[in-house]
Each structure stands twice: as C-alpha cells, then as structure tokens.
Amino acid sequence: METLQITAATPESALLDLPWRVPLEQWPADVLAALPRGISRHIVRFVKLRKRVLAVKETRDHYAFREYELLRRLQKLEVPCVVPLAVVTGRVDDDGEPLEAAIITEHLAFSLPYRAVFSQSLRPDTATRLIDALAVLLVRLHLVGFYWGDVSLSNTLFRRDADRFAAYLVDAETGDLHRELTPGQRAYDLDLARTNIIGELFDLEAGELLDEEVDAIGIGDALVARYEELWAALTQVESFSGEERWRVDERIRRLNDLGFDVGELAIVTDIDGTTVQIQPKVVDAGHHSRRLLRLTGLDVQDNQARRLLNDLDAWRAATDRLNDSEQLVSHDWLLHSFEPTIAAVPRELRRKLEPAQLFHEVLDHRWYMSQREGRDVPMPEAAVSYVDQVLRHRPDEQALIGETGDELYG
Template sequence: MPTSLEITAARLDPALLDLPWEIPLEEWPESVLAALPRGISRHVVRFVRLSGRVIAIKEIGETVAFHEYEMLRNLNRLQAPSVQPLAVITGRSTPLGEPLDSVLVTEHLQFSLPYRALFSQYLRRDTATRLIDALAVLLVRLHLLGFYWGDVSLSNTLFRRDAGAFAAYLVDAETGEFQPTLTVGQREYDLDLARTNIIGELMDLQAGGFVSEEVDTIEVGNRIVERYTALWQELTSSESFENGERWRVSARIHRLNELGYDVGELSMTTDVDGTRIQIQPKVVDAGHHHRRLMRLTGLDVQENQARRMLNDLDAFRAATDRQGEEEEFVAHDWLARVFEPTVRAIPRELRGKLEPAEVFHEVLEHRWFISQQQQRDVPLPDAVASYIDNVLRHRPDERAVLDPGADTETIPRIEF
C-alpha cells in the first residue's frame, strides 16, 4: 500500500484500505467488481461490493473530486434526491511510483438504474415521457434549494421505479454550485442544456434500436421545458384573492400535494385589495409529518393523516396572521379551536364509524370539495354538518367491521 494514500471521509470504512488503489480503475480485476449496469460517463466508473453494500468509484481529478464530494454532502444535508458521498481518495500511485488520478467514492443507490438500462428492458411506450417528468421534478427541487447543476442530462441521473412512475436522483455534481438564489438565466441555462442533452441521448438510443423510430425525440425533449415551467409556476407563484376565500389556500396546497410536494411554510400579506399568498415548498423525509404532529400536539396518527392535519394547521396559522409566533402555541390553539371541536361534533352513535384522525381528514376533504362547488370558503361547522349528514351516516361501522364479535358498548371511546 503506497504510503502517500490519503482518504477523506466523514466516517471511514476500514475495508476501503483493502481495495487495489495502486491499479488504474479500468484494470481492476473482475473478482473485485459488482456486476451492475453502468451509464455513460466521461470518467472510468466501477461498482464494488464492500461491507455488505455496493459502492461506486469514479476516477477523477483531485480538485474536482473534492468539489463534487462537498456538493453531494450539502445536497444530502438538504435531503435532495442524490447519491450519498462516502470518501475522496488521493495520493494514489502504481508500485513503480507513477501517479494515478484521485477517486470519488459514493454509495450505490439501491434499486436504481441508469436510463439506458431501463430502455433495454420491456417497458411501456411512454417510458421516455415518464423519465422526463421525473427529471423535471428533480431539476425543480434542486433549483428551489439554490443548486445550479450545470450538466443536466439523463446520463447524470439515476431512476427508481415509483408506483408506475419514476423518481430521479442526481448522480453527478461535478459542475454543480450552490447560490443564495438562482437567477433566471442560470435556471434557463440548466433547462436548455437538459433539453439539448435529452434530445441527443434519445437520438442515440433510436440509432441503437432501443427507442422506436415513431418516437419524436424533439417533442420528448421539449416536454422537460413544459413540465419544469408548470411545476415552477405552481410552486413559486403568488396568488391573490379576496378576503373570505380561504378555500383557495386549501386548493393550492392540494395541488402541490398532488404534484408530490409538501408545504413547509405559508406566508400571507394583506393589502388594500385583499390577501396575497406565497407558498414555499419544503422537501421532507419519511415519517416527518407523524413526528412533527406528535411533537406539536401529542396526536399519534398515520403519516398521510398527519400531513393533511399539518397542512390545515399551517393554513390556520397563516389565516390568523400568527407566523411570527412560536409554532407550539399556534398548534395548541389549532387543537383547541379546530381539531377537537370537529371531533366532538360527531354524534356519539356515529363515532364508531371511523377513528378521530380519519374523520378529521374526511371533514377537510369534504370541506374542500363543497368549497370548490360553491366557490366560497365554507365555514368549518357547516362542512362538519354536511359531512355528517351526507357522508358519515351512510358509512358502515368500521369498528364493528374490524371486530364483528365485539360489543361496541364495551369498547373504550376516545373522548375530547
């Protein structure tokens, strides 16, 4: 082992020292490598099984390796969809003392594939458009974080299957930079580069027989511009409306949730013409909503229920102009003034239909629906009454269905 070898890592895996760093990466023996599909790269990339997992090793210049390592670390801290950096290894040399390039080590993203591997399988005809949609979402998320990619392409992205669609992850951050706020020119450059690269990559696949000649590669490439623009507009635009139209806030949040975004903050300002709303999305990790709601209210509910309830809490906070107050105080008032009165309004004989959190969720959905129908902000008590008469009374008793032999009078009830 050359004495000049240096490893920079947040947590060092000793097994890294056992790999043949004195050999150029392209000459590593098959016994060391993991047989996984590789995408196109300007650099030599190899996969290796190490300590029960698979790592990706990319041979690259020292300065660029450290830059990409820091970019990926920052992206991971911000919970952006990207691969996880593990180490930078410098000071490599052959047994004869000839210098070798440094390497960047990242953790392989499980169940992910490069786009070429996806097209080599039997997939639906709309695979290309679904990949483009996933890449558009990724690019929007990165830009919202102030990250300028500088080399957007299908080749620099990994894809995971996601319930019939795909989720995209950044895998190459060599040219990336963080800025306090991206300019329109920086965003448009990334977007135009993405369009150009996608068209070229799809044409290459067509030449190789992986994409049907009937596919219009120009049209598919243009799709990322359309999808990105629509997503960016929905996520960053301001919306003006008159007082008493709070249903528009719920409608905006609903649209964002449909796009796969969670609303982390609502800011509202009032002027002589009405109220202006600006919604800033925040990408959060799994279980975030359950933990946040538990911390704020003590309610132990399912993740999707928690997300719906937190959205209502955030809307309540904005509507009451209390964004400068401590979140815990606002949550206490929301619990006392919104959640508990809603659950208490359910007649005793109907409380076995659904659990309280699900009842509240359905009330909010019902309120949103009838507010859309009536084009006005339906007061919560009116929505509860409508829900009880038109929805809940016609539901089967869920508690009895779950336990047909149970005596419903002996089952403890949750009272508020």
C-alpha cells in the same frame, strides 16, 4: 513521497483493502460488481465491499473534493442524490507514478441508468415518465439553489416509484450551490437539459432502443413544459379578493397533491383588505412519504406512499374501521395486509423490486384479475398469481453482485 489519504465523514477501514495502486480501469474482477451499463466522461467501477456495492470514479483531486462536499450539502438539504462516502488521494502505481484521485459513493439499490430502463420491454410512455421524474428533480435542485451545469439522463439514476419513476442526481462535478438561482441560471440549466436529452434519445433511437412512437424533440420540449408548470405551481404569486380566502387552503392542497408540503407562506393584503396575495416561501417534497412514515414506519418513494395510503384508506373502509384511531388502523393494515403480501413473495425473488413497489404491483395485478374474473380477488390470491405470472419473469433491479463488467456511468 505521496501518501495514500482517505477523507471520509465516517471512516471505513475496509476501503484500505481496495487496490488503490492500480488504475481503476485495471481493477481485478474479484472486487468488481456487475451492474447495468451507463455512460460517463470518467472511468467508473462498481466494487463489492463487505456486502455493499460502491461506485468509484477517478477524477482530479480538486473535482473529487468539490463533488464530495456538494453531495454532502445536497444530502443535508434532502435532495435525491447518491450518498458520498469518501475521497481517496495520494495514489501512486507500483512504479511510483501518480494516479488520479477517486470519489466513492454508495450505489443506489434498485436504481437503473436510463439506458438500462430502455433495454427492457417497457410501455411507449417510458420516456415521458423518465422526463417527468427529471423535471421534478431539476425543480427541487433549483429550489435549494443548486445549479447543475450538466443536466442529462446520463447523470441521473432512476428508481421505480409506483407507476412513475423517481430521479436521483449522480454526477455533481459541474454543479454549484447558491443562496438562490437567477432566472438566467435556471433557464440555462433547462435549455442544456433539453439539448442533452434530445441527443440522448436520438442515440437510443439509433440503437433501436426507443419506441418508434417516441418523438425525441417533443420529449425535450415536454421537459421544459413540465418544469415550467411545476415551478410556477410552487413559486408563483397568486392574487384574489379578500372574500376568497378559502383559496389559501386550496393552494396548499394543490401543492400537497403534487407531493409538496408548504412550510411557509407569504400572505400580503392591501390596506382595505380587498385583495390578498399569497406565495409559497418554503416547500418540501415528500408530503405523502412523510405521512406514511409517521403512520407505519415505512420509508418509501412519494408516489409509492400515495398508493399505499390509498390502499390503507380502502382497507380501513372495508374493515369498518372509519371511526377508529388512524394510528391503530395503520398498524393493523401493516400487520394484516402489507407484511403478509410481501412475505408471500419467495425470498429469492424479493430482491427484484423494493417491497413498496412489489406491493403496488400486486395491487395492480389484483385489480386486473378482479376485472377479468368479475369478482373481488383477495390479496393473498393476487400475490400468488403475481409471483407466478409476473415477478418470476422480471429482471432483478437490486444491485447484482456477480461477474465483472466494464460498466460506466456517473
């Protein structure tokens, strides 16, 4: 006789309350959460559990355990991906017939599948920004030796990151983790990504969700170009004369501007020191987010962090605090600028966007107001205007718990 088994790093007794004796596609409405529709090879449902939203996917035992372990390892490597919670095996229905295993992950709050992004009224460059985020994710995965095997927009979730997007891996079922990927493995992943993305964009075009100006094939080619550009910036060997050693610092600053910290550099000189070669050996994404976290305690996306740091620097200059301690100024900026701006947003509207994204959009709104009115609009005034003119009309991008649906992705 089969016995229900739940394998989890952190036991969650509430999981036992879910209807595991029922096929996932027949789960009752009272446990489901309505979330934006995506596409999947498997049955996936979003469930409400103690004020949390979880994603449950049915698959075979072997694949469930394999994906669970891969996601855990990717988490330890600090790669953007969904958080694995548990694997449920030994499921049977009321007639004693076996049911597929299930892998449970946390739903990524404020995230959207690509079809939900395109269902909104967005700028024509939305596809380009999504592709740029996916290229960054693919490079980060390849740097840690992860071969995806099924790169696509459908297997990715997107979160707003200032004026860009951040991409998160959702489905790791076809992936594999190696010490280092071969050029052939990287090339295959990249070619598959291009093929899948072009197909997905054509599908959006057929559904009239894609702007007429978007060239699907051109977007696919742009992914390849962006990936190769970023990979070269992060890994290529650079040679220069011994008199140009300043280029070592320049290379590090260039990588910092791309959002990466350099943990280790290989520097080689010839016998007489006339030629120097450098190559980054260890690069870690999140340069700006780590600095903002250190200064303020805010844990946000990297481009959001870049924008907030720029505002912090501007606030520091405007308040004549350039000679004060950076830590002290950062605390005061948090207390007198960031927190009051977020507090100006009515509580019922704050779930629409993450706090850092709200602050970024208020900054944008303030700039447009100042340009239009020919004066320096104060942040409190800009925040009130943004709420009334923009935020109230925005869709809610946090996990919405409401009526049931047959949403699938992952």
